[in-house]
Amino acid sequence: MIATEAKTLAEACGGEVVAGDPARVAETVSTDTRTLEPKACWVALKGDRFDANAFAGQAAAAGATVLVVEKLDGPVPEGTTVIVVKDGLLALQKLAHWHRMRLKLEVVGITGSNGKTSTKDFTRTVLGTQFETMATRGNFNNHIGVPLTLLSIEAGHQAAVVEMGMNHAGEIAPLCQIARPRIGIITNIGTAHIEYLGSREGIAEEKGALARALPEDGALLVPAGCDFADYFKTRTHARVIPVGNCRGVVRAENLRQDGMRSQFTLVVEGRPVGEVNLPVIGRHMVKNALLAAGCGWFLGVPFDKICQGLSGTMLTSGRLRRYETGGVTVFDDTYNANPESMTAAIDTLAEVPVANGGRRFVVLGRMGELGEHAAEAHPRIGRLAAERGLQVVSVGEGAEGISRGAGRGEHFPDVDDAVAGLAGRFRPGDVVLFKASRGAALERVMNRVFPPEN
Known part of the structure; x- marks a missing residue:
């Protein structure tokens, strides 16, 4: 986050400065007293089994200069400014949306039943060859993680790759409202979380919230073989770019795998544009790489850099x-x-x-x-x-x-x-x-x- 005064943060999150200097500055945002950095804005969250409002003193001792709380038990910690809000989670989400909207950058939203993280890794690396790019860290892809991801964007970033996960209906749309992506990637529609959504059609409807959130000048990338691809086309104003192995606007041809790597010719709009040497095997991984390639192509990344980025991607641990x-x-x-x-x-x-x-x-x-x-x-x-x-x-x-x-x-x-x-x-x-x-x-x-x- 860009260094910001407490009074501005209060306006952004719908809170009120009740103690301390309104001009005191915070440079980062955190919800965890164990990992926050000096000069942080610390936001207290409540859950079913915890209430972080009780740890405001620990946050101050760890270096927080601005405390966003629903209530403050005890005296105001020295050297801090206190902002009181009605709902800590809502305040965090408002801060994230406010911060995202004051920045001029491309936001890529990624959702799907599986393959989100490897697709994020490929997309981050492809865009990183051309733009100063940040991406979701770890599994910060839910109603708390997405705001924290957005709040970690700095002034020099030109692109952000934001992973969006869900467990229940109604969770993707709010994340899109906060992040406002122009490019969306739906990796696939499977049966993950079917316990809560009832059917693949229900899952497609929930994941399709990303498609519905995209603007007319945006793009939606989907696997050409997805049986919900046509459904998504009817749910978005953005350009739809199908990708796949041997099919789609962006596709892989001449695929070879040797047990260590996947090699293929990248073809865009029927024209071979370069050779890719992925550091991972699996046809599903090739598909994820193609989604990233399509994103790079839409944003004007040169083909040689797309191939270079895919070939040099380091995948997050635990993904094949x-x-x-x-x-x-x-x-x-x-x-x-x-x-x-x-x-x-x-x-x-x-x-x-x-x-x-x-x-x-x-x-x-x-x-x-x-x-x-x-x-x-x-x-x-x-x-x-x-x-x-x-x-x-x-x-x-x-x-x-x-x-x-x-x-x-x-x-x-x-x-x-x-x-x-x-x-x-x-x-x-x-x-x-x-x-x-x-x-x-x-x-x-x-x-x-x-x-x-x-």
Whole structure:
């Protein structure tokens, strides 16, 4: 955030300065007393199990100069200005929208059932070859994370890539109202969060809030193979740019994968424009890269820089990251999972070449937020993995159906049992994929069985 006086922040968030110097300046915004920087504006949030208003003194001691609270218990900390608001979360969101609107920059909004973070990584790198670009850090993609992401934009930034996640209906539209993107990317419509949204049609309606929020001079990028692509076209005023493998306005042709990288010719409007050497495998990853390429093309990034950016992208940890240890190739895709991303990862592993008698294993945990669909989805994933010739291991409560569906799969009830059962099982030449929903914390198994060497 640009350095701003407390009185201006109060106006922006709908609050009132009740103590301290109205001219006192804050340079950043934080909601966490553990990580805030000196001269921060600290916003107290309340949840079902906590009330940060009680920690205003700690925020001041950590360096906050402006405190945004619903109430202040105790004396005003020395050297601070206090702003009182009715609702801390609403105040944070108002601050974010105010800050975004005072900046002249391109905002790219990304949503979808899966692939958001890798698409964000590709888009950030592509735009970064031409513009000073910032992007969502970690998983800051919800009603709190998006405002904090926007508030971290500085005056020198020319583009922002904002990931937008959701769990329930009605959550994407407010994020769009805060961020005001001109470019939107919808990675896909799967079954993630179907427990709360009821159907893929309901999920498409919620994700389509991004399409509806775009202006006429904007662009919406969607996979050409998405069965909701036509639906999105009817829901947006922006230009729709379909992308895909061998289809779409922006597409990949001559795709080759060697187990480590994906190489393809980037084709735009029927014309080959360059060669891309992605540092990751998987057709779904190629699709995510093409969405980023389309965004760069729309914003005028030269084709050679688009190819350069894609080829040099470093993906966020847990997104099909590949490493080797003891001669075994490990794919870390532990960040999250749903039936579509599980299917994509399994198909990818099945295509990875092995030598010297190497075997392919999948170590899988439960997929969350599927509700009544979980009973069918887990066995289906196990069957698919077995059909692809993979050796199947499931770990943890809720994942039993995966190994049961595989027929010859093996299940471990918890992390310790899995570590004990898998230690020493793998030999040089084997390839192992770990994947599960975030709540399963499957990386605890992976990191103990295969400690990264770097």
